[in-house]
Amino acid sequence: MxxxxxxxxxxxxxxxxxxxxxxxxxxxxxxxxxxxxxxxxxxxxxxxxxxxxxxxxxxxxxxxxxxxxxxxxxxxxxxxxxxxxxxxxxxxxxxxxQHSLPKTLTPEEISELLPTPSENDLLGIRNHAIIELFYATGLRLAELSALNHEQFHTQTTSLRIIGKGNHPRIVHIGDYARTAILRWQNKRPQWAKEDPALFISQRGQRLSHRAIQLALKRHAKIHLTGRNLHPHILRHSFASHLLQSSQDIRGVQEMLGHQQLSTTQIYTHLNHQHLSKIYDQTHPRAKRKPNNT
The missing domain is CATH 1.10.150.130 (Tyrosine recombinase, N-terminal domain)
Structure with missing residues (x-):
């Protein structure tokens, strides 16, 4: 052109x-x-x-x-x-x-993904922290990769993120993610003290986007058989689960860093699917297929 x-x-x-x-x-x-x-x-x-x-x-x-x-x-x-x-x-x-709606994990599948790694499993501790942070904040892959070690300390409960189009937003970090990150930080200095990145490779360098994707894929292969895991599934799961609990689409829009509400509204489709499933399974007047007698 x-x-x-x-x-x-x-x-x-x-x-x-x-x-x-x-x-x-x-x-x-x-x-x-x-x-x-x-x-x-x-x-x-x-x-x-x-x-x-x-x-x-x-x-x-x-x-x-x-x-x-x-x-x-x-x-x-x-x-x-x-x-x-x-x-x-x-x-x-x-x-x-319905076929083009983003795929999500259930809360039960999230729990299966996140068993506490042993003290000697350094990669497990790092990957555990990455997944906890993705799910706790809905960060994009590039946003998580760009995080630096110095942004986190014991009292950190939120982060200022520069997202798409250089638009800033505040993301909040729950106790599970904060604990996982602090645990990783206690191990991280043994590998590299010079690189400012929060998440580093075995060579002591900032994890690339591709390296993070591969780490998630390998982690899911061990802990969640049959499911392909990538950063956007965790972001979609964060948004869907938060919307189901809060019903605050504007709040979810702000947390995800969407400039247009219409981008966030796709998660209302997921929410309606969830509610429809609950209704069909539990309501006494829900339509069910008649039993063959």
């Missing part, structure tokens, strides 16, 4: 978007450019492109990302005088279906 480099510079310097967000936009727009290279850019052409992605199996959430990338790019083009109008303004996508 024309002027893509200039647009990415605009996202970085004027919109102050996070590098990971900019890379996502770059990837999506490059993909669109390859498919639309010989096509006159119109609303119909862009809608056909999204329809094709849907036919290929992309879920509504992914299609939303594509639409947002196109809409933002052509809005910028219009502002710059390169395009008379924004052809992506009225693009439509399928509604979020």
């Amino acid at each position: 024309m002027h893509l480099s200039a647009y990415l510079n605009y996202l970085h310097h004027e919109r102050n978007l996070a590098p990971t967000t900019i890379k996502t936009y770059q990837r999506l727009l490059n993909q669109a450019a390859q498919q639309l290279s010989d096509t006159l850019i119109t609303t119909t052409a862009l809608q056909n492109y999204l329809n094709q992605l849907h036919q290929q199996g992309l879920i509504a959430q992914s299609l939303n990302q594509h639409r947002a990338a196109l809409k933002g790019y052509f809005h910028w083009r219009q502002q710059q005088g390169h395009h008379p109008h924004n052809p992506a303004t009225n693009l439509r996508i399928a509604k979020v279906s």
Whole structure:
């Protein structure tokens, strides 16, 4: 697409978007450019492109990302005088279906994930603290990876996080997570005293995003057979369980660092599923399949 480099510079310097967000936009727009290279850019052409992605199996959430990338790019083009109008303004996508809702763990599965590791299991103590912190705060992978050792001390009950788009927020840390982190900190100095990172590798270096993902996957293979574990499942579980307990969607929005309430509202679908399941199982007038006699 024309002027893509200039647009990415605009996202970085004027919109102050996070590098990971900019890379996502770059990837999506490059993909669109390859498919639309010989096509006159119109609303119909862009809608056909999204329809094709849907036919290929992309879920509504992914299609939303594509639409947002196109809409933002052509809005910028219009502002710059390169395009008379924004052809992506009225693009439509399928509604979020039950199949595209984020996967979550049950509270019982969370408990299975978090047995107390032995004093000699240094990696177990580290991974235990990582999982406790993910589930206690709903942090994104990049946010947790960026944490530093000095941010935590015995009395720490909350953290100031700089999230997507350099937007700050406060996350609160419960007793379980704080205890797990302090236990890890008591072991951490034996490995590396110079690196400021809270979570480090066996080489004493800050854990990369990929290293954290692999650590969770290995941990789940041992403690939660049959379930694939990644940071976003813990983030989704945090949000879903908190919303079920508090019914405060605005509070959950703030804790997750969502700029739009509509992003958080997907968890109300999960909550309704939970309530529906309870109703079907317990209410005396709930519809049940008749027994064959």
